[in-house]
Amino acid sequence: xxxxxxxxxxxxxxxxxxxxxxxxxxxxxxxxxxxxxxxxxxxxxxxxxxxxxxxxxxxxxxxxxxxxxxxxxxxxxxxxxxxxxxxxxxxxxxxxxxxxxxxxxxxxxxxxxxxxxxxxxxxxxxxxxxxxxxxxxxxxxxxxxxxxxxxxxxxxxxxxxxxxxxxxxxxxxxxxxxxxxxxxxxxxxxxxxxxxxxxxxxxxxxxxxxxxxxxxxxxxxxxxxxxxxxxxxxxxxxxxxxxxxxxxxxxxxxxxxxxxxxxxxxxxxxxxxxxxxxxxxxxxxxxxxxxxxxxxxxxxxxxxxxxxxxxxxxxxxxxxxxxxxxxxxxxxxxxxxxxxxxxxxxx
Ligand code: PEP
Ligand code: MN
Numbered sequence: 001x002x003x004x005x006x007x008x009x010x011x012x013x014x015x016x017x018x019x020x021x022x023x024x025x026x027x028x029x030x031x032x033x034x035x036x037x038x039x040x041x042x043x044x045x046x047x048x049x050x051x052x053x054x055x056x057x058x059x060x061x062x063x064x065x066x067x068x069x070x071x072x073x074x075x076x077x078x079x080x081x082x083x084x085x086x087x088x089x090x091x092x093x094x095x096x097x098x099x100x101x102x103x104x105x106x107x108x109x110x111x112x113x114x115x116x117x118x119x120x121x122x123x124x125x126x127x128x129x130x131x132x133x134x135x136x137x138x139x140x141x142x143x144x145x146x147x148x149x150x151x152x153x154x155x156x157x158x159x160x161x162x163x164x165x166x167x168x169x170x171x172x173x174x175x176x177x178x179x180x181x182x183x184x185x186x187x188x189x190x191x192x193x194x195x196x197x198x199x200x201x202x203x204x205x206x207x208x209x210x211x212x213x214x215x216x217x218x219x220x221x222x223x224x225x226x227x228x229x230x231x232x233x234x235x236x237x238x239x240x241x242x243x244x245x246x247x248x249x250x251x252x253x254x255x256x257x258x259x260x261x262x263x264x265x266x267x268x269x270x271x272x273x274x275x276x277x278x279x280x281x282x283x284x285x286x287x288x289x290x291x292x293x294x295x296x297x298x299x300x301x302x303x304x305x306x307x308x309x310x311x312x313x314x315x316x317x318x319x320x321x322x323x324x325x326x327x328x329x330x331x332x333x334x335x336x337x338x339x340x341x342x343x344x345x346x347x
Pocket of ligand 2: 103104273299309310
């Protein structure tokens, strides 16, 4: 059950609702939001009777949420949430923005060339990791702060929004300072202390599905960010681990309509990590848009064979250009469009 307080409810009225929930033998979880506070009720196994709470002072509405996640659920908010990461770059509306760029930021020349190429092809945002979660400690770990500065430079020149990963609290603060959207990678989807940190930061979050996470676990991870006060979460399907090594992961296209049914949050698709094989990335990107993805995140590099990470799944620029045309056609077929690249900055 969720008790949605009126926007002008006082702290005393919120406390009184918490006391009433405790008196019923359950635990109240106050969830302050930008506009209003909600008080979740946990500890119940099935529906409880909250009729006496709906009459209390300061109470707006009593909602019965059947799922373990509350604020991210469709029951909590029936309309789609639109997350804008930079002016004009919004996920969850009719337009489908494309985030593209290399797996890792490698040098100034590499990230600037990538940014120019993906912008010319119609991308809205630039990706590129400065902090890389690598399976081996001996693999390239990313350029760190220097990489963030190069991404900011690319944004300054091209106008592209910047999406990049943070792996820990210190990195999250740096990414929030230098980029437009904080990516939480698959390996950190259930790093609950990091989720609380990005919940407090206030920057939009791109939350990737863990490689063995259920949809419910993904939505509960997003709930951590919302519960900490940040409503701007974009979910991301990036494949789960399957038994077949023919592809890197098993790209779960069904996650897209499922998430849309269960949650109001936008979901983007990452077919690059989802399939892990360059040749099959475009078909999975097309499938994701057809399934209703609210955005794409695609690895593109000016010279994928020289990439310092994930070269095998990274598109050549020409492949990406072709793909942008194809996804435009597919988006139009379902009444959507690929978002146009943001305007180039005035110089
Ligand atoms: C990435 O985006 O480069 C990345 C490491 O993704 P994931 O967390 O999905 O593996
Ligand atoms: Mn990668």
